[in-house]
Amino acid sequence: MSILDQPSSSSLSGGGGMTRRQAWGLVGLLAAAIVAWLVFAVWPAWLNAILISKKAFVSAILNGLTLAGLYFLVASGFTLIFGLMRNINLAHGSLYLLGAYIGYEVTSRTGYWLLGVAAGFAVLAIIGVIMQVFVFRRLEGDDLRQTLVTIGISIVAADLMLAVWAGGTYQIATPEWLDGALTLPVITAVRSNGASVFLTYPLYRVVVLAAAIVIGVGLWLMLNRTRVGMMIRAGVDDRAMLSASGVNVHAVFAIVFAVGAGLAGFAGVVGGSALSVAPGEDVRYLLASLVVVIVGGMGSITGAAIGALLIGLAEQIGLVYFPTYGVVLTFVIMVVTLAVRPQGIMGKAR
Amino acid sequence: MSLTTVADGAVPQQNWLDKIGAGHVILAVALVLYPLVASDFFLTQIAGYSMIFGVLALSLMLLAGYGGMLSLAQITVAGIAAYAVAILGSNNSNVLGFGWPWWIVVPFAVAAAAVSSALIGWISVRTEGIYTLMITLAIATATFYFAQQNYAIFNGHSGYAGIHAPVFWGIDWRDPKPFYYLCLGLAALSYAAVLYGSRSTFGMTLQAIRDNPRRMRALGYHVTAHKVFAWFLAGILAGLAGVLLVWFNGRVSPGTIGVDVAIDILIIAVIGGLRHPIGPFVGAIVVILMQTFAIDIVGAERFNTLIGLVFLAIVFISPDGILGLWGRIKPHLAQGSLRAGP
Numbered sequence: 126m127s128i129l130d131q132p133s134s135s136s137l138s139g140g141g142g143m144t145r146r147q148a149w150g151l152v153g154l155l156a157a158a159i160v161a162w163l164v165f166a167v168w169p170a171w172l173n174a175i176l177i178s179k180k181a182f183v184s185a186i187l188n189g190l191t192l193a194g195l196y197f198l199v200a201s202g203f204t205l206i207f208g209l210m211r212n213i214n215l216a217h218g219s220l221y222l223l224g225a226y227i228g229y230e231v232t233s234r235t236g237y238w239l240l241g242v243a244a245g246f247a248v249l250a251i252i253g254v255i256m257q258v259f260v261f262r263r264l265e266g267d268d269l270r271q272t273l274v275t276i277g278i279s280i281v282a283a284d285l286m287l288a289v290w291a292g293g294t295y296q297i298a299t300p301e302w303l304d305g306a307l308t309l310p311v312i313t314a315v316r317s318n319g320a321s322v323f324l325t326y327p328l329y330r331v332v333v334l335a336a337a338i339v340i341g342v343g344l345w346l347m348l349n350r351t352r353v354g355m356m357i358r359a360g361v362d363d364r365a366m367l368s369a370s371g372v373n374v375h376a377v378f379a380i381v382f383a384v385g386a387g388l389a390g391f392a393g394v395v396g397g398s399a400l401s402v403a404p405g406e407d408v409r410y411l412l413a414s415l416v417v418v419i420v421g422g423m424g425s426i427t428g429a430a431i432g433a434l435l436i437g438l439a440e441q442i443g444l445v446y447f448p449t450y451g452v453v454l455t456f457v458i459m460v461v462t463l464a465v466r467p468q469g470i471m472g473k474a475r
Numbered sequence: 476m477s478l479t480t481v482a483d484g485a486v487p488q489q490n491w492l493d494k495i496g497a498g499h500v501i502l503a504v505a506l507v508l509y510p511l512v513a514s515d516f517f518l519t520q521i522a523g524y525s526m527i528f529g530v531l532a533l534s535l536m537l538l539a540g541y542g543g544m545l546s547l548a549q550i551t552v553a554g555i556a557a558y559a560v561a562i563l564g565s566n567n568s569n570v571l572g573f574g575w576p577w578w579i580v581v582p583f584a585v586a587a588a589a590v591s592s593a594l595i596g597w598i599s600v601r602t603e604g605i606y607t608l609m610i611t612l613a614i615a616t617a618t619f620y621f622a623q624q625n626y627a628i629f630n631g632h633s634g635y636a637g638i639h640a641p642v643f644w645g646i647d648w649r650d651p652k653p654f655y656y657l658c659l660g661l662a663a664l665s666y667a668a669v670l671y672g673s674r675s676t677f678g679m680t681l682q683a684i685r686d687n688p689r690r691m692r693a694l695g696y697h698v699t700a701h702k703v704f705a706w707f708l709a710g711i712l713a714g715l716a717g718v719l720l721v722w723f724n725g726r727v728s729p730g731t732i733g734v735d736v737a738i739d740i741l742i743i744a745v746i747g748g749l750r751h752p753i754g755p756f757v758g759a760i761v762v763i764l765m766q767t768f769a770i771d772i773v774g775a776e777r778f779n780t781l782i783g784l785v786f787l788a789i790v791f792i793s794p795d796g797i798l799g800l801w802g803r804i805k806p807h808l809a810q811g812s813l814r815a816g817p
Contacts, residue, residue: 213605215612263791268605269545273745273790276738280783288777408734412616415609423606452620459613460598467601 165310183324185445186438191330191399193437194337198392199410200417200429201344202385208361208424209381211268212261215275217389218411219282224249224390225397225406226286229295238300238398245394246387253386254379261382262375279407287404295402297394303329333395340388344426357381361424416455420462422472431470506659515651519723521767523651525759526658527719530665532744532755534712537669540749541678542705543685544599547737548611551618552592552710553717554732558622558629559584560638560721567637570630577641585714592710593703600702615737623729634728638721649722658719662756665712669752672708681705742786748798757797 164183203217214220224245232241256278264270306325348354356377359367368374393402396410413436421432439458443451462469510518531549538544564580566572575583599610622629640649647653672678684691684698692698721727730736739762747758762782769778793799 211605213609267794270790270794272605272608273741274787276741277783277787277790280738280742280786281780284777284779284783288780408616412613412620415613415616419606419609419613448624450621450625452617452624456614456617456621459610459617463598463601463610 180324181445184326185441187326187330189438189441190434191334191437192441193433194334195392195396195399196410196413196417196437197337197341197430197433198388198395200414200421200433201341201426202388203414204418204421204424204426204429205344205357205381206385207418209357209364210261210271210378213268213272213275214385215272215411216256216279216282217275217385217414218407218409219279219286220249220252220386220389221393221396221410222286222402222404222407223252223282224393225297225402226290226295226393227390228394228397229297229402232297232394238298238303241297242391242394245390247390249390249393250383250387252390253382253384256386257379257382262378279411283404283407290404292404295397297398297402299329299398303332307331330399333399336395340391341426341430344384348426353377353380416459418469419459420469422469425469425471428469428471503663506663510652510655518651518655521760521763523655523658523723525756525763526662527716527723528740528743528763529756529759530662530712530716530719531740532747532759533665533669533752534709534716535740535744536747536749536752536755537672537709537712538705539744540751540754541673541681541685542702544596544702544705545605545608545741546595546599546611546709547608547741548592548595548615548618549709549713549740550732550737551615552588552595552713553720554618554622554727555591556584556588556714556717557721557727557731558635559587560718561635561727562628564638566635568630568633568635570626570635571628572635577643581718584718585711588714588717589707589710592713593707596703596706596710597699600699600706612734612737615732616734619729619733622732629729632729634726634731636726638725638727640722649725654723661715661719665715666752666756669712673752677701677704742782744796746786746789746796748796750795751798754796754798761797 164186199217199221202220203214206212206214206217227248228241228245230241231244232238235241260274260278261271264274305328307328309324309326346354348358356367356372357380359372360374360377364374367377392410417429417432417436419432420435421428421430435458436455439454440451443454447454466472509522513522531553534552535546535549538546560580561568562571563573563575563583564577565574595611595614598614599607602610622634623632625631640647640654673682680691680696681701684696684701688698720731724731743758743762744755745758746761747756748754765782765785766778769781772781789796793803795802
């Protein structure tokens with residue numbers, strides 16, 4: 126594509142002698158410079174007047190990044206499952222919430238937070254395999270019924286979770302070594318005596334973001350560098366062909382479902398520690414995954430990352446600058462994406 | 476489709492009974508006489524409510540059954556009409572409430588619903604099949620959160636209360652019997668309209684588009700326009716149901732248009748069956764009856780588990796819902812009676 130594009134674009138831009146890629150690179154560099162200046166420079170008064178305060182702005186961006194990390198964890202499982210099985214798992218939010226509850230139980234009983242995280246992942250991975258083997262395998266090739274079944278499962282699951290854990294709000298206790306705040310090298314203001322005020326940010330949220338990045342890179346490596354990943358990618362492109370070439374497709378499906386559901390459970394514990402666990406969170410994270418995946422493109426991990434970044438940042442920035450219309454911003458992003466690129470930013474046209 | 480069995484003009488001298496169908500006549504007579512035997516509770520809480528949700532599910536059936544577009548945004552569309560009634564008419568929440576008379580409010584509310592439905596449709600028909608469900612779910616959820624957070628238009632969490640059904644011709648239409656007949660009238664009209672529409676040129680074209688959009692495009696039909704128009708028509712039905720819903724409840728809040736309700740509508744339509752316009756009404760009656768009386772069996776708290784399991788069972792056993800079950804049992808019954816007959 127790009128090789129074919131280059132001659133025409135360079136002839137169009139004429140005198141500058143710049144290719145389209147170079148032009149975009151320049152734009153990207155400029156944008157990065159502006160963002161870097163916004164984050165690290167001491168703001169002049171007029172900018173503070175427009176954007177409330179530097180502290181609010183940088184906090185919104187950091188919160189947005191953390192939230193994006195959480196959304197990515199939830200949505201990557203969702204998008205993997207869809208990409209391979211054409212199965213819109215509308216019970217994905219329930220998996221998130223169940224993971225959070227399990228994480229809460231394990232953490233509060235044993236006192237080890239990491240054990241809770243591991244339990245959230247492991248239990249949900251097993252549940253994912255069970256769902257795939259006993260439910261979806263029976264309805265293979267019937268997208269609509271599979272989706273309807275996931276709706277039924279999510280209703281029953283939400284009700285049963287309400288029965289067990291009631292309507293209260295839980296908070297998963299984070300261990301001491303994750304508490305506290307991190308002082309970032311970002312100057313929010315300069316006091317009258319000349320001392321700089323540095324921004325502090327909860328350490329736990331930084332860890333969430335780091336975990337999301339590590340898992341994202343791990344998923345990418347798994348998909349692009351391992352044999353299983355190769356099979357998964359082949360299955361996304363052509364399921365019938367993969368099956369015809371002698372691969373046990375059902376085993377691949379089960380692995381993907383285990384990873385997808387496990388990630389939802391993992392995100393549940395991690396998110397439940399950062400925010401809170403309560404009924405209704407399942408719908409919130411289902412909506413988030415839906416929008417992230419619609420924007421990013423179905424079946425693409427990179428797309429899920431881009432979508433999560435956009436939605437997470439939009440949500441938090443919206444929360445600070447136009448509180449009651451924050452949801453609309455998310456929605457506008459979705460509609461614009463659908464209007465310009467119906468298959469999503471990284472999605473392939475089918 | 477089974478609907479094509481009645482071909483217009485094939486038998487020029489049909490009498491009116493054949494044309495309408497004996498079953499419809501019996502059903503109509505039974506429904507008109509129903510208030511004679513039913514208590515007020517059964518008139519409004521069961522029958523009236525079922526019909527309102529039947530019409531809502533019918534609007535979904537129109538889209539899903541004839542257009543192949545599964546929508547979760549029908550309650551959102553109905554909610555827009557309901558909020559329009561609250562905002563343009565009068566309410567006692569001291570927010571907005573222009574106090575327009577009902578005969579201006581209702582057309583405006585229904586028009587607003589139909590236009591927003593067409594907009595939702597226009598957004599979602601850019602993608603196909605199962606994506607529609609996702610996008611409409613995202614729209615429904617986003618609208619719910621927006622209504623909850625926005626105080627200027629939607630009055631936030633509490634919504635609007637104190638909305639009254641109109642009083643004219645000396646009748647308070649919120650009284651059980653008039654309200655029942657109002658619902659019955661709307662249900663019968665929508666049912667007849669959908670049945671008639673499905674046999675019209677537009678209905679046939681829509682079904683052809685559902686079956687093979689590429690071929691229809693190649694034949695020169697404007698596929699998107701047909702789909703969006705179907706959304707517009709479904710919006711009218713959902714809007715009318717929304718008006719009745721807000722008159723029935725007397726209030727509207729974000730809870731009215733919540734995701735659980737949106738899923739309930741889908742459940743009603745799927746349990747009833749998406750193949751024939753009567754399906755949504757059957758589904759609505761079954762679900763409303765369960766909703767009302769399951770409390771005695773499993774307790775109010777675990778109702779959702781019950782309905783979820785019934786829904787799962789229906790999806791697993793009979794993809795065409797109760798109508799599909801009936802269609803499968805009927806031949807056996809007919810054979811049984813043949814054997815028993817002589």
